[in-house]
Amino acid sequence: MMTISYEYEGALYVNLTNRCDCACVFCLRHNGHKGSIYADDLWLEHEPTREEALDDLRKRDLPSYRELVFCGFGEPMFRTDDILWLVDRLKEEVPGLPPVRINTNGHANLIQGRDVTADLAGRIDTVSISLNGSTAEEYCAVTQPKDGVQGWEAMLDFTRRATAYVPHVVMTIVDKDKTPEEIQRCRTLAESLGARLRVRAYIPE
Ligand code: SF4
Secondary structure: OOOOEEEEOOEEEEOOOOOOOOOOOOOOOHHHOOOOOOOOOOOOOOOOOHHHHHHHHHOOOHHHOOEEEEOOOOOHHHHHHHHHHHHHHHHHHOOOOOOEEEEEOOOHHHHHOOOOHHHHOOOOOEEEEEOOOOOHHHHHHHHOOOOOHHHHHHHHHHHHHHOOOOOEEEEEEEEOOOOHHHHHHHHHHHHHOOOEEEEEEOOOO
């Protein structure tokens, strides 16, 4: 049994990969977790093919959701081309498809070795990028990216570029152990890139 899509608060979440180039200290993938508060069985025994994911999504009443969200129990942009393919198929097949969001660490261009942001145009309505801190040092301490400070720079660059093609570009931080000054620094940074900051409530396990 594995979960490709699951509902949460009126949205449909799609999980295509366990892979990630970060090792965030708070990540549920550590410590043998296979699920989250959102769903069990999020650890994929194999990555679904794009066709398997499409079959799964076709069984859903897609227009009934407020949003379709590509996230992952990993970094969804490892599957960038498959996400784009899926969105194209769904836009062809489903009248009234809800807005599409990608929750990402912002490393797509680093992972794919090319600038993918133009491909998001007309397909993706929102990208939500985890900011995690207002400096490279803090960011790297929390997310432990494989490529170190290059991961921080790639995330900022991706965000800036995405604002040219995606209507809603949001950076998120979790409101845990953050001073108002730190939150303000994150807000200033997000806005300097053309994005909006969203402060998410901390959900303890
Ligand atoms: S970016 Fe997301 S999936 Fe990757 S380690 Fe961090 S929390 Fe986990």
